Amino acid sequence: MQKVEPKKRLGQHFLKDKGICEKIANLYRSHEIAPKIIEIGPGMGALTEYLLKRTELDTWCMEVDDESVRFLDIHFPQLKGKVIFGDFLREDLSKITEGNKIGIIGNFPYNISSQILFKCLEYRNQIPEIVGMFQKEVAERVAEKPGSKQYGILSVLLQSFYDIQYCFTVDEHVFNPPPKVKSAVIRCVRNKRETLGCDEKLFIQVVKTAFNQRRKTLRNALKPIIQQADLPFLDLRAERLSVEDFIELTISVSRVFDLKR
């Protein structure tokens, strides 16, 4: 088999630029605590080739496209037994981590990039680092700080447990086929926060509700879950609040709920 024809429905945009593949592969820095890494969506192995050059890493792959899996079996015999044929969003990662920490890396399929990040969040205590290529807009949303237009649900939820570094922007022409949008690589490193110190489900609900009507002040935006309560930040819009502020807000909301009970 010479090559895999890109399939649109699987978000296949294969990297042609080896320099960029090498740069992405070298960004991963958690090799000491997590030498085992999983590349999500290796395709024809453009990035895998450079991950394998890093002999301090134990590189595994997960790929949902059987044709790509066959391609990898032929062209990367050194990966024998380490290419998992599966859908990252459905696989039980604990079977792969086996209680250890693993790194996540990839030129991700853009159609499911936010879901990949949410899944990583679920397993955050096993995942010290995520290095990945996303569409530029998503990368910016993840990395953005309070006060900007792109700062939103994805930023707050990811930044609660990861420090985000926007590494570099990537032009569409380095892919086959070129995607319609620019891309960017980010690096997410697990921060020191073990728990949020508030009800996590409520935190997510508060963040989502606050940003649902992001142009309104929190007094109005939060009406679907709480009205006329003495809460902090009510005169501000969601985009002004840091992760710590959202935690404080959630604690106040749960106090009001407790009083009403």
Ligand code: SAH
């Ligand atoms: N890393 C390769 C391919 C990137 S394209 C390169 O840079 O050239 C994205 C890849 O993700 C494709 O190979 C696609 O088949 C794969 N993919 C799509 N959805 C997936 C899923 N749910 N789980 C695992 N892999 C997936």
